[in-house]
Amino acid sequence: MNFWHKLKKDKKDEPILALAPLAGFTDSAFRFICKEFGADVVYSEMASVSALKYKPKKTLEMLKFDKKEKPYVVQIFGSNKNHFIEAVKFLEKNIKPDGIDINFGCPVKKVLKQGAGSKLMGDLKLSREIIEAVLENTKIPLSIKVRTEAFSVGLLDFLKNISDLPVSALMIHGRSLKQLFSGPIDLDLIKESRNYFSGVILANGGINDLSEAYDVFKKTGVDGVAFGRGALGRPWVFSKDFQDIDGDNKKILIIEIALRHLELINKNRGDISFNEFKGHLAWYLKDFPGASNLRDKVMKSKSYEDIKVFLLSA
Numbered sequence: 194m195n196f197w198h199k200l201k202k203d204k205k206d207e208p209i210l211a212l213a214p215l216a217g218f219t220d221s222a223f224r225f226i227c228k229e230f231g232a233d234v235v236y237s238e239m240a241s242v243s244a245l246k247y248k249p250k251k252t253l254e255m256l257k258f259d260k261k262e263k264p265y266v267v268q269i270f271g272s273n274k275n276h277f278i279e280a281v282k283f284l285e286k287n288i289k290p291d292g293i294d295i296n297f298g299c300p301v302k303k304v305l306k307q308g309a310g311s312k313l314m315g316d317l318k319l320s321r322e323i324i325e326a327v328l329e330n331t332k333i334p335l336s337i338k339v340r341t342e343a344f345s346v347g348l349l350d351f352l353k354n355i356s357d358l359p360v361s362a363l364m365i366h367g368r369s370l371k372q373l374f375s376g377p378i379d380l381d382l383i384k385e386s387r388n389y390f391s392g393v394i395l396a397n398g399g400i401n402d403l404s405e406a407y408d409v410f411k412k413t414g415v416d417g418v419a420f421g422r423g424a425l426g427r428p429w430v431f432s433k434d435f436q437d438i439d440g441d442n443k444k445i446l447i448i449e450i451a452l453r454h455l456e457l458i459n460k461n462r463g464d465i466s467f468n469e470f471k472g473h474l475a476w477y478l479k480d481f482p483g484a485s486n487l488r489d490k491v492m493k494s495k496s497y498e499d500i501k502v503f504l505l506s507a
Contacts, residue, residue, distance in 0.1 A: 195334050195361055196234075196264045196291050196292065196334065197336070197361045197362045197392065197393045198361075198393075200233055200234065200264070200393070200417075201393050201416050204417070208406060208407065208410040208416070208417045208418050209233045209234065209393065209395065209417025210232055210233045210234075210406065210417060210419075210420070210431050211232065211233060211234045211235070211236065211364070211395055211417060211418070211419040211420070212224060212227045212232045212234070212235040212236060212419070212420060212424055212431075213236060213338075213364065213397050213419040213420060213421035213424075214237060214238060214266075214268040214294070214296070215238065215421055215422070215425070216238050216301075217469055218238070218469075218472065218473065219235065219236055219237060219238050220238065220255075220458060220461070221257060221259060221262065221457075221458075222454050222457035222458035222461055223428065223454065223458075223473065224236075224237075224258070224262045225261060225262055226428045226450065226453060226454055227431060228261060228262055229428075230428050230429050230430075230432045230435075231433075232420075232431045233417070234265075234266060234292075235264075235265055235266070236265075236266045236267075236268050236294060236419075237255070237256050237258070237265070237266065237268055237290075238255060238256075238268070239268050239269070239270050239296055239299065240252050240256055240267060240268065240280075241270060241271055242269050242270065242271035242273065242276040242277050242279070243271055243273065243276050243307075245269070245276070245279070245280040245283050245284070246276050246279050246280065246283075249283060249287075253287060253288070256284075256288050256290075257288075257461075258290070263291055264291035264292065265290050265291050265292075266290060266291060266292035266293065266336060267284055267290040267292070268293075268294040268295075268296055268338065269281075269294070269295060269296065270295070270296040270299060270304060270313075271307065271309050272307055272308035272309045272312070272313055272319065272323075274322055274323050274326050277295075277323050277326055277327055278326050278327070278330045281293055281327050281330050281331040281333070282330055282331065285331050285332070285333055290333065291333070291334070292333060292334045292335070292336055292361070292362070293327065293331060293333050293334070293335055293336070294335070294336040294362075294364070295323065295327065295335070295336075295337045295338070296309070296310055296337075296338050297310065297311065297313055297314035297320060297337055297338060297339045297340070297343075297351075298310060298311055298338045298339050298340040298366050298370075299311060300370050300373050311340060311344065311370045312343070312344060314340065314344070314351060315343050315345065315346045316344075316346075317346060317350070317354045320351070320354070320355075321354055321355055321358075324337070324360065325358065328358060328359060328360075334361040334362070335360050335361055336360065336361055336364065336392075336393075337360055337363055337364070338363075338364040338365075338366065339351060339363065339364070339365055339366070340365075340366045340368060340369055340370055341365070341366075341367055341369050341378075341379050341382050341383075342369040342370060342371075343369065343370040344370065348365065348382055348386060349382070349386065349389055352386060352389035352390050356389055356390070360390075360392055361392050362393040362394070362395065363386070363390050363392060363393070363394050364394075364395040364397050364419050365383050365386060365394065365396055365397060365415075366397045366398045366421075367379050367380065367382070367383050367396060367397065367398040367399075368398050368399075374398075374399075374422070376399075378396070378397075378398040378400075378409075380396075380409065380412050380413050383396050383413045383415060384412070384413040384414055387415075393416045393417065394415040394416050394417075395415060395416065395418060395419045396409045396410070396413055396415045396417075396418050396419070397419040397420075397421060398421070399423075400419075400420060400423050401420075401423040401430070402423070402430060402436060403430065403433060403436055404436070405423075406418040406420070425473070425476040426447075426475075426476030426477040426478070426479050427476075428450060429446065429450070444481065447478070447481060448504050450477070451473075451474060451477045451478075451504055452504055452505075454470070454473060455470065455497060455500060455501060455504075458473075459497045470497075470500075471491070471492060474488075474491050474492075474500070475488070475492070478491065487503060490503045491503050491504070
């Protein structure tokens with residue numbers, strides 16, 4: 194059975210909880226921790242189909258995963274149809290993820306300049322051709338991530354254009370390209386998308402805790418919710434047991450998780466990911482009580498061992 198269908202069947206009246214793809218953040222170590230706290234499905238960092246064609250070794254390293262992360266979805270981006278075809282064949286043979294996701298929502302300028310992300314969403318003809326090509330060249334379930342509007346193409350028009358294609362899941366960032374990552378998400382439009390898409394629908398954008406997730410779930414009738422920035426520094430966001438944690442208990446939890454993340458990322462990727470881990474630490478320590486001095490020390494640290502010492506002394 195397609196894992197998306199199984200998730201929907203198993204969850205029934207509960208929302209599917211996903212870790213949304215975030216470049217520079219949803220590495221294997223972070224995905225692993227989010228799964229431990231109850232994430233139902235996790236996404237990789239965004240991988241370029243052109244990079245998979247020309248520099249597969251580096252991208253292959255980034256996309257490696259632990260079996261405990263399953264179901265695991267690899268997100269890809271680009272604008273060259275032939276590169277997409279080669280990429281999905283490569284992924285099916287070498288990575289073997291549970292799902293493949295095409296990004297139609299990224300607003301980053303260097304991605305838009307490639308005709309990818311939100312720019313590709315604005316090209317109905319090419320976006321359909323790419324989805325068709327991917328479906329024809331892999332048996333792995335395909336999902337897509339979109340925004341409510343990009344380059345004058347609205348969500349509903351985009352969905353109408355592909356309504357006959359067997360796309361398994363749809364993640365909707367409920368903001369337009371112009372909104373980027375601020376402002377309320379369009380709950381009404383997310384709800385209306387059900388009229389044009391029969392697969393699994395996940396709502397995304399500005400959702401920071403389980404109460405907000407359940408509220409969006411009830412108001413829109415989606416099948417699940419994807420945490421993006423709401424999970425950074427707070428991977429316990431997926432668990433009902435940690436929603437009200439504060440004070441010293443929260444401080445202890447943050448240190449424990451940060452150390453666990455440190456251990457995993459060092460084991461998985463070594464020094465190559467050291468600066469990326471500092472990005473995670475900035476989020477872990479964002480609301481850390483009285484820790485501005487600790488944050489300064491951590492950000493100036495030169496090694497994983499330095500960070501470990503600073504955290505243990507906090």
